Each structure stands twice: as structure tokens, then as C-alpha cells.
Amino acid sequence: MTAVTRSPGPTTSVDVAEAVRAVRASSRRRQLLDAAVTVMGRTGFHQMSMQALADEAQVSVGLFYKYFGSKEDILLAAIVDILEAFRDQLQPAMDLAGDDPVLQLMAGFRRYASIVDENRDAVVLTYRESRTLDAAGRDRIKELEVETSAPMRSVITAGMADGLMNEVDADLVVFDLMMLAHGWALKHWHFAPGYELDSYVAAQLRFALPTLLVPDKLDEYLTQI
Amino acid sequence: MTAVTRSPGPTTSVDVAEAVRAVRASSRRRQLLDAAVTVMGRTGFHQMSMQALADEAQVSVGLFYKYFGSKEDILLAAIVDILEAFRDQLQPAMDLAGDDPVLQLMAGFRRYASIVDENRDAVVLTYRESRTLDAAGRDRIKELEVETSAPMRSVITAGMADGLMNEVDADLVVFDLMMLAHGWALKHWHFAPGYELDSYVAAQLRFALPTLLVPDKLDEYLTQI
């Protein structure tokens, strides 16, 4: 399962051999990281032995130590990976929604939730294991989370400036939206029987939009959910 | 720190000596559990060694094994402890708020959030370590969480029946409210600089009430937050 959708990056291959090696190395890294997320999702970080991890990835234990400095490094890499996906994919998805701040916000939330859905294990991981990391790792995570929240926050600020949205605490609203999206992973045991991702997103938008929109605008958007 | 406010329980003290012993035993248990929550809050369950735990509680390692069957038992006890506090204290707090379902809901959320505040370590623990438990333990947790949600769910159902509240997905709303309350513990690093518990509760109520109330009722309640 290679859930994290990553941007390919420009390959200005000066040296072919080196490029090939780099690609192979990078795909190796992905393979290892994916295996790690899978196993951690199944058993948790601490219960995961390096041997079990190696078995899952179908490589030797030692190989992990060529790509990561330590077991904890693997955890950090896995968490940073998913958080970067959030950060990098939110703005583009919102841009596609046109100029309307409300529609942009809705698109942002929808994309956010779908990334959560594609990486449920990894999202749970960010909650479960961030305290496992050292201070530097934790700071990196918090930083990424704040960066991720930026596009949705600015669109709310813009909406308020335009008079489209009520005066709210934009920062709080954004973190609430992110938490509700995380809920799809965190409380999946509870929601999965009754919801699909789409219906969950729709329900949460119906929950959250009323605080943002004046009554007469609300209906207009609710029908578009 | 004995954060969990627990109901005293009926003391049918037939034999004084036995009662004293029971109390001491129970206070011992509390002492040990409090120490466990403290250490786990600091380092996490897996990083906590039984020796460190014994040092924190100022007793020997062996003593823990008189009160708990295993290290994992301690974790389960600590988590169940906090979840029982939620379950047992929500209804009473809501009863004190009178008959108005909206005011009851607000009181319930407020009480929920204040328990979260008093047991931030333990709440984070429920997110971090529930996967550590075996299936039976996890089921117990889920069960308690569902039980806890009952009072708030019924009051919303009642509010909708009375026409006081909009038609919403009551279950989803309750879980959302609980998640937002948990947010005070989970994202404390983000919210603590800008919020006190009271202002956090007020802000979240302003966020959540619009979805529940018809516009003309909304203002009336918002002023009471």
C-alpha cells in the first residue's frame, strides 16, 4: 500500500547511472516506509519488531539501517511523510474549486478527509506515536500541522473579509475541521458501519458550515455538498 | 495528582478493621494508578519501566504486582478509570442544568471538557495507547465511550422532538463534541497559548451550536455561554 501520493519531482538526469541508482534508492525507501506504516498500523510502533518489519517488507533487517538511522527515524519519516502530503496537496485541491472561498474551503476539507481516508493508519500514527519522538521530531510535526492549516485559514479570513462568512475564530475553526477529518481515522470503528467517506464528509460539512455562513447563504451551499 | 474525581461508593462497613484495610488498599491502588498516569503522561506507556513507575510511586516494583496483574493491566485500569469518570459524571452535571435540553447539552459539554482538562494526560493516553491493549481491553474502552455519549445523545434527541433543535445526526454531533473536547488535551500545545479552558469551551460552543439551533433561538443561547 503506497497511500501517500507524492509529487514526482523534476528528474534532470545528468548522469543516467546515478539517476537510476537514485530512483531505485528512493523506491526502496518508499517500499520500506510503506511496510513500516502497514505494520505500525497493525501493531503500533513499540510492538513492531524490526524483524517483523523486515519480514513485511521482504528484505533483511540490516537494510532498514541503510535507509534510516534508527527505528525511531522510521517512525518520524512515516509521520512526516503523511503530514507533507497534507501540506502539499491541500492548496492545489482548493485552487481547483474556483474563486468562491466557501467552495474552496469545502474542497479543502474534502481533500483533507480523502487523504485521511487513504492513510488511515498513518493518521492514527500521528496521534499515537508523536510523543515517542524526541523534541526535535515533535516540533517538526507541529510545524507541519500549522503549515497545513494555512490554506484553509486564509480562505476563511478572505471569506470574512468579503462578508461571505460570519465572524469566527478562523484558527479554531480550521483546527476543528482538521480534527473532525482525523475523526474518520480515529473513530473509524464507530463511524465505519454507518458512513462512507463521502457521507462522512457531507455530514461534517453540514455540521460545520452553519457556524460560518449566514442563514440565507447556508442553504445555497448545503445543497452543493 | 489525583485528577480523576471518583464517586466514593457505598461504604457498608461491617467490620471497621476490614474497612480500614479496604480503604488503605483502595488508596494504595489510587496512589499507584496516579503515579502510573503521571509517568505515562510524561514518557508514554512503553517508555515507562516498572522501576521508574515504582520510583515515582515510592514503593517497590513487587507491590504493583499485588494490585495489578501485569503492566498492561495498569494501562487498562488507568484508561478505564478516566472513561468511567466521564460516564459517571456527565448525567449528574447535566441534571443540574434544569430541563432545557440546550442548556443541558451545554452543561454536559462544559463538564466533559473540564474532566478532560483535569485529566489531560489520561485523555491523551486513551488515544495513544488503546491499540496497545488486547481486543478485550479495546472493546471495553469503546463500550465505555459509547455509554458516555448516551446522555448527550438523548438530550439532542429530546431537543429535536421538542422542535428546539434542528434535525441533525445526533450520534455524529455527540461524537464531534467529544472530539472537540478531547482537542483541548490533544492539541493543547496549539490552543494553550491563546485559550483558557473556559474560553476554549465557549469558542467550541459557538462553533457547534449554530448547527443545532434555529437562527432566532441561537442568539438567546449564545449570550448565555
Add this chain to the structure above:
Amino acid sequence: MTAVTRSPGPTTSVDVAEAVRAVRASSRRRQLLDAAVTVMGRTGFHQMSMQALADEAQVSVGLFYKYFGSKEDILLAAIVDILEAFRDQLQPAMDLAGDDPVLQLMAGFRRYASIVDENRDAVVLTYRESRTLDAAGRDRIKELEVETSAPMRSVITAGMADGLMNEVDADLVVFDLMMLAHGWALKHWHFAPGYELDSYVAAQLRFALPTLLVPDKLDEYLTQI
């Protein structure tokens, strides 16, 4: 094999229970250290696995880590142990030889060599493994070696002052004597077939004394070897 002869130390047992525990602990430490020297003598420090060590000492691996911080600590303790034996037992042995500096020196060398003989493994260890230690450990060793050399150096200085001995480089002579004594352990494979400890000591004294004594005094002492 408990080769290192150690001074018992005063036991002002205020608290009997504690004293008993202390004694037991100290004898444990000796037991573990003796096992370590034995195994290291057999296989060398790096080839010695902690499991093999535990097997030799007939205890569990974990127990070693209650008494020593790390494998390297065991090595340092073993080396320091033997070097302290040299340092502590040389002066007393020399004092027993009376006032004559030459006789004192001979007694010192004889005692030094007999400690070497009783701790051949440990002596070889000091040569083989001192580079294994960290800088602090190596410094401790050098310090002890210099301290050990003090009694023999002063007796030579005294002998020269009295006119009993020729003018020599006292420090060099002492280090030479120590190296020749070490030779009994280091080159045991070569000397053992032809020498007993006593004859080795005698031969080395015959080798070393001529440089120290004027010809007419020499014969007098050589007959006493």
C-alpha cells in the same frame, strides 16, 4: 580463581542486615569479576559474549548489569582490580625486607612477579585491552601504573643517595623491572617450559642487578637471590 588478594577492610557493622547485604553484594561482585577475568583470559574481551560470561559465572546475563554499567565497565573493573593489587601490596612486601634498599628492591620485584604469576590472565589483559577503554579508563590505568612504580623508585633513589647503588635512571629501571615481570605473563609460552616462577625471578634479578650495584657489592647480593 580469585587471584587478586584484597584487603578485607574494617566492618563496623552498624546495621547487621545492611552489612550482610553489602557483604553479599561485594562477594557477588568478586564472583562476577573473577568469572570475567577467567573468560577474558581464555578468549579475550571482544570474543567474550555476555552470555558466555553469565554461563561461566553461573548467573543470568541481566545480573551483570546490576553490578556493572556495561561490558566495558567490567573490563575496566577487572584491570583496575589487578593494578590496585600491585599498588597496595608492593610497599608492605618491601617493608618486610628490612632497611637495606637493595634487599627491599629485590623483595619488591619478587612480590611484583608473584602477583603477576597469580594473575597472569589479568596482566595479559592490561596489555591486550587497555586500548579498548575510553580515555578516562586509560588514564586511570596509567595513573595506577605510575603509583605502583613509586615504592621501587624511591628505594632506588635512596640506594643511590646512600652510595649503595650506581647512578642510574631510576624511573627507567623501575619500568624495566615491571616490564620484565610482566614478561612472565606475556611470554609465558616461551619461558614456562624452562622456568619456574622462582627461577625466572632469580634470572631476572641476575640480569638487572649488575647495572645497579658496584662490582664488589654485587656478588654479596647475588648469592642471596
Add this chain to the structure above:
Amino acid sequence: MTAVTRSPGPTTSVDVAEAVRAVRASSRRRQLLDAAVTVMGRTGFHQMSMQALADEAQVSVGLFYKYFGSKEDILLAAIVDILEAFRDQLQPAMDLAGDDPVLQLMAGFRRYASIVDENRDAVVLTYRESRTLDAAGRDRIKELEVETSAPMRSVITAGMADGLMNEVDADLVVFDLMMLAHGWALKHWHFAPGYELDSYVAAQLRFALPTLLVPDKLDEYLTQI
């Protein structure tokens, strides 16, 4: 650092290309061996990883396995290398000293010490790591050491036969001289601050010659040191 001065060996170059290859191979071998001695001198055999060794030699790990069968083989080769230098260079150096057995012995000791000086790391290695080798390797070392001692032993025997030297245990004296020369490497931390190689050699000759020479001959040679 190519400290070991090695005899070129007979180059019966039938085929030039092959000779070139052989030379290159042999210089490769030297390069690898020198790197090994350097790293081992710095860190010890066991602490030296093949990767560190390859880095030092600026080649790949795999290449070492073209020239040596195993890591232990490298150690053996390094030790044998230095011991062969001793064995091969002692007799020629002594021959240059003329016919006088005493002067020959002095020249032998001086050469021996200077080889020690040029290969301090390697000499320490022979003490530190010989136990690391298997029985066959250890036997090879002992054999070489005995072979090395031969020229000095025969010159002493000759000296005694000529009546130039006192009756001594020739074998013991030679081993003592070698140990004292080794001391320049083994106790370099102690002697280096006060001695140069030359003054160390001189001091040790003043220490050792009195046992060999009758008093009236002694002065004559001491002035030539």
C-alpha cells in the same frame, strides 16, 4: 604510512605485463595492509569495521576480499609483516657492525628498536591482538619471534665463547632485550615525554650491558653507545 621496510623480493619478470600486474597487486596489498595497520592502531582490531577500513584505504569493502580471505587474515598479515621485518633486517644490520660480538649486539638492539619505532602501531598490535588469531596464526607468530631472536642469541653465545661476555642465560637476555625494545611502543605514553628513540636506546643499553660485560670492558663500550 608504509612503515614496514620490506625486502623487494626477487623479480624474475618473465612477462612484463604480468610483472606490472604483480607489482600493482603487491602495491595494492601494501596499500590495504598499511591502511589496516593505521586503523587498527587507532581503534584496535575489533573496533575496526571493514567499512572504516575501506574508507581509510579509499577502496570498496569488496576489494579487501580479493586480497585477504577474511578480516582475521588481514590481522595475521599485518602482524606477520612486521615480524618478518624484524627477522629479515636484524642480521644485515648486525653484519654491518663488524666482528665484535658486543658491537654487533648493540647494533642489533639499535636496529630492533628503530623498527619498533617505525612501526609502533604494529608492535602494539602484536601484543594486543595475537590472542585474536587462531592457534595456527599464534604459532606462526611465536615461530617468527623465535627466529628473530636467533642472530642476537648467537652473537651472545659467541661472545661468551670468546670470553668477552659473562656467562649469562643467552635466551633470557635476548628476550629481555626484545621486551625492552617493545617497551618503546608499549609504554610510549610514559617514555615519550622524556626520551627520543636514541636516548631510549642508549639508556637501555646502559641498563643491559653491565650484566654481559666484565667491569673493565664495560666502560670501553659504554662510551661508544
Add this chain to the structure above:
DNA sequence: CATGAATGAGAGTTCATTCAT
């Protein structure tokens, strides 16, 4: 009721060695 010395299985990590390129 309370202790803490002792256990030993299992963890993360390293590294000599191989082999396809």
C-alpha cells in the same frame, strides 16, 4: 504487607561477508 535481587527472553543494532553488476 512489602521488598528488591535475580531471571532470561527479546529488543534494536552492527557488521563481516557475498555477489550481481
Add this chain to the structure above:
DNA sequence: TATGAATGAACTCTCATTCAT
């Protein structure tokens, strides 16, 4: 000839658990 990615056995060290006192 030379590389270095990959292996996996073996290592040191930790720590939950027990039990004699």
C-alpha cells in the same frame, strides 16, 4: 578489476516478572 547493496547471525543491553525473605 572494482563496486556497494544486501544479507542475517550475533551482539549488548533492557525490563517485565517472580519469589524468597
